[in-house]
Amino acid sequence: MPRGGATIATIAKEVGVSVxxxxxxxxxxxxxxxxxxxxxxxxxxxxxxxxxVGASSPTKADGLLDLVFHEFGSAWAxxxxxxxxxxxxxxxxxxxxxxxxxxxRPPQEWIDSITSRGTRGVLLVLSRLDDTQxxxxxxxxxxxxxxxxxxxxxxxxxxVGSNNWSGALSATRHLIELGHRRIxxxxxxxxVLCSRARVDGFRSAHGExxxxxxxxxxxxxxxxxxxGYEHGLDLLGRPDRPxxxxxxxxxxxxxxIRAAHELGLRVPADLSIVGYDDLPLASWLAPxxxxxxxxxSEMAALATQMLITLSDGGTLASQKxxxxxxxxxxxxxAPPAMQR
Numbered sequence: 461m462p463r464g465g466a467t468i469a470t471i472a473k474e475v476g477v478s479v480x481x482x483x484x485x486x487x488x489x490x491x492x493x494x495x496x497x498x499x500x501x502x503x504x505x506x507x508x509x510x511x512x513v514g515a516s517s518p519t520k521a522d523g524l525l526d527l528v529f530h531e532f533g534s535a536w537a538x539x540x541x542x543x544x545x546x547x548x549x550x551x552x553x554x555x556x557x558x559x560x561x562x563x564x565r566p567p568q569e570w571i572d573s574i575t576s577r578g579t580r581g582v583l584l585v586l587s588r589l590d591d592t593q594x595x596x597x598x599x600x601x602x603x604x605x606x607x608x609x610x611x612x613x614x615x616x617x618x619x620v621g622s623n624n625w626s627g628a629l630s631a632t633r634h635l636i637e638l639g640h641r642r643i644x645x646x647x648x649x650x651x652v653l654c655s656r657a658r659v660d661g662f663r664s665a666h667g668e669x670x671x672x673x674x675x676x677x678x679x680x681x682x683x684x685x686x687x688g689y690e691h692g693l694d695l696l697g698r699p700d701r702p703x704x705x706x707x708x709x710x711x712x713x714x715x716x717i718r719a720a721h722e723l724g725l726r727v728p729a730d731l732s733i734v735g736y737d738d739l740p741l742a743s744w745l746a747p748x749x750x751x752x753x754x755x756x757s758e759m760a761a762l763a764t765q766m767l768i769t770l771s772d773g774g775t776l777a778s779q780k781x782x783x784x785x786x787x788x789x790x791x792x793x794a795p796p797a798m799q800r
Contacts, residue, residue, distance in 0.1 A: 466507035475499050486511060486600055487576060501592075504599045511601040525580045525767060528558045528566060530587045534684065534711055535739045536756065540585055540607065543760025551768055553580060560587060564652070568593070575600055581767040583607060583760075586652065588617075603770035607763045609653055618770070620763040620781045624654045627752040627785035628661025628706065631734045634750070634787055635704045636669050639795045640732060644677035644702040646691045646712050655680065658708050658736065677702055681712075688715025696723050696731065703796045704732040710739045710751055713792075717745070728794035738788055747791030754785045 472482045477496060484492050485500040492500075503509075527544055529537055541557070548555055556579070560566055564587050571593050574582065582597065582604040589597065589604065594617070597604055605618040628645075635643050645662045648655035659678060666673045677695065681687030688707055695702055696719055707713040713735035717727055725731050727747055735742060738753035762783075766776055 505595045524554045526582045529585045539756035540760045543757035547761040547764035581771045605767045622754040624657035625661040628658035630787040632662045632665035640704040642702045644705045646679045647708040648683040650680040683709040685715040688712030692716040692719025710735040710737045732793040750790045750793040
């Protein structure tokens with residue numbers, strides 16, 4: 461008996477439709493009138509209906525899970541994909557990639573698509589579902605896990621992330637301990653939780669050293685190269701430029717290095733830079749990049765294992781997992797005395 465005690469038959473009787481109609485709604489079929497679909501969905505939610513795991517699931521989706529990025533193409537996304545494949549391949553599970561064009565929430569059309577073709581589960585990266593979409597997947601016994609959530613995740617939604625606040629704290633402490641006092645931060649979108657957490661860690665490091673944060677040195681953007689470059693030109697072109705910058709991603713740091721080079725500044729002799737992620741390129745830059753290592757591949761592998769456990773009808777030991785970060789000191793940071 462599905463959770464809540466309701467069956468397809470009782471749902472159909474309550475709404476006044478046939479059992480095949482309810483089944484078509486559950487399977488994402490398009491041949492149901494919008495008004496009827498809405499009434500069925502409301503009844504499913506009202507009764508907390510969940511399709512029994514494995515019941516009438518399309519066999520073509522038995523070995524597939526959906527990996528959903530708000531956007532991909534960066535080295536950061538590649539690390540996530542590698543981690544997912546590492547966990548999925550030994551279980552014989554394939555991966556379907558989707559990209560949301562920069563949006564942090566999938567459109568309803570995408571939800572309809574995966575319910576119609578079936579899926580073993582959904583792994584959302586820097587994205588999340590609204591309440592209605594969560595109920596729709598839950599009713600169809602399609603599990604979902606969020607990796608590095610873009611915002612506060614509702615209770616009960618499995619989430620894997622890293623300690624962004626702690627990572628930013630250690631990065632900024634490192635610069636302060638080197639003697640820097642005028643430090644800028646370039647973070648990701650202000651609406652994204654990990655971006656705010658990194659700026660909070662940056663502020664906390666200043667606070668514990670009784671240093672003021674200049675609001676004009678706090679910049680928000682994307683995590684991409686262009687944001688580091690554009691903010692870098694602005695920050696480094698001013699007469700009271702910072703002596704150090706904490707970039708919210710290694711990609712931003714790469715753009716920042718380009719901006720410094722164009723303005724005739726040397727790293728680290730004129731400017732210290734700390735990145736975030738520790739992508740493979742960080743150790744190959746010249747100078748090599750001091751950065752905060754977050755275990756992207758491990759995070760992705762763990763989230764995938766959690767998703768497969770749920771799709772197999774298992775339970776999780778913990779709904780929320782937060783992995784640690786580590787500051788990797790390389791050549792892009794130095795005391796400001798070298799910058800005179």
